[in-house]
Amino acid sequence: MALDKDAIDKDISLYVNARLGSDPRFTSKRTPQDLIGQICLKVGNGADGVFRWATCQLDNLATCDSPRSIKEALNDLPRDLNETYRRILQDMRPELKQKGFQLLRFLVYADKPLTVAEAKDVLATHIETVPHHFDIERRLFVDEDLLRYCPGLIMITTSSYVDWRFKGYPSKRTVEREQKEVHLAHFSVKEYLLREHEFQIMTASVQMVNTCLAYLKDSHAGCLDRPFTNQATEVLFDYARLAEACDNVAEGLLSLFRVNGSIDLFQKHLDIINASNCSSPTIYFTCKAGLPRVLTSLFKERVSAGHGSPLEGNEWALDAATSKGYQEIIEVLLENGASPNGSGEPSPLAVASRNGQEGIVELLLDHGADVHSGDDVTQRLDPLVAAAENGHIKIVILLIDRGTNVLTSRNKFNEDALLVAAANDDEDMVRLLLGHGAGESTGDDVHSLALHIASSNEHFREDHPLYAASSSGHGQVVKLLLDHGDRLHIDSSCIQSALLALSGNNQENIKRLLVEHLSKLTTDGCQAQRPSLFSAAVAGDKKTVELLLLEGANPNTHENRDGVLCYVLASAAYAGNQEIVQILLDNGADVNAVDGSGETAVYKAVLGQHGEVARILLGRGADIGIGASSIEYCIKHQLADMKQIIVERAPHADTGWVIC
Structure with a gap:
């Protein structure tokens, strides 16, 4: 605008x-x-x-x-805003400038705003001199004096927050408090600073992490008056990975971790650790924070101290590194004897495959990672299925080349790679998987398929890739699957299930593909695979419907759909197949038949918002007093046009209702 x-x-x-x-x-x-x-x-x-x-x-x-x-x-x-900010930085008082920059870096990069108390402690932390240290006697008396360090660039505001320590006690009411915060004065300040060398991410990371390390050196000792502690641990965790390349940062991190109890400061990042599966929280934290130099030094110190294998009792370390995608950490862990299969489910290989981390996948495979999912079905994340589901085609190729079986790989929902790729409309992935034998049944698969069909009275195949692609409206994938119909065991049950999934929508091109393939099956002499009246009616296949009725098919036929009795007339009405509805009525279909949900054909037409179909049914004697109320549905969902059709055809339909 x-x-x-x-x-x-x-x-x-x-x-x-x-x-x-x-x-x-x-x-x-x-x-x-x-x-x-x-x-x-x-x-x-x-x-x-x-x-x-x-x-x-x-x-x-x-x-x-x-x-x-x-x-x-x-x-x-100054001629513009950029020149204004340049002058502000240039005119900062020399004795305050470095401290002002130190504060500005936190305001630019920290995820959470600094409170006034935290900002004061940032300024009281000295990294200009060695050793770095926090000097409580440098803490400002007056809040507004913060503005002197960054004149025109920052402001102090008051915000409210919930004090969770008192939530629900004693009166079950939330306790809200106010606090003063320091913010950049305007979003344009951040935009300008990010273009300045002193505020580039690498420079800022080193300066912020050094500030946090200096502040945290003795914070673990129980000092109560350290308001910046929580924010400092957050910033250190977020930016230590970038700053670790600096020698003094790496040494500072090691010095902090060597202090007994210091790791407790980072308890928020150790939430899945317990004594039985991680003997060194420091190693776990280092892996999760992505600090390869620090990790290597910790391993050397552990071995030198005679503590045995550096990974003994630290099986979770590889899982932590993989979850964050830190390949350098994973290399260090594997070189020091970590199992490439991690500590359990999901496996590191599965996580990396899901996340599209090709380098990590190859690294784990090179060290002997198991390409198949674990035995715990409830937790299973299969590498191949996860990669296929998320469209990582290079990883799928890599896994197959390393021996992954496309036929047996399944996730915890018993879905294979072909099924999830079809559902996601990933035509290239489907073609790749088909080219590597996906869909070819083993002996066990054939036996399972026979049991599946035998146990289902109506032969619904919702577990088939064709159903997944059809129900999601992916026409090109449907065509690709039909082209491989023999190998994929696409029979009438598959196609009927797919057609039912399309009832009520406008995917005519997919319906046509399915009906043509169904007709081909019949033409080829597969009598057992002739389409049912139900599937032909839902698909809008007029010729097949007429042929089946001539051959004696019952116009009041019904099928069991997810445990609910469904009549062919109602299903055709819901799909909006006007000609099919007329043909069924002409052949004796009961216009007032009530299905297992208490719904009639006219109600289904209203549900699908097919006005002309509703007119036909009402003109052929549909009684809206039978079954679920069409008028009530129209009023509830504000379907004025549908309501008018019903009132015109059934003048007493509005009895007891206010027609707006």
């Missing part, structure tokens, strides 16, 4: 006038009117539609201590 620049400039002028008349920093100086006029002219009219520029200039003018200094500032206004 285009903004009216003239209107914005007018608003800026009004803002400048209001600020000059209300800001004590101007009113207390008794600024002469002619000077006020110059400020309004140059700032109010020079903002070029940028409110933030005008605000910054007024902030700067408010610091001027004489008319002359105001005039000099007005004669040297």
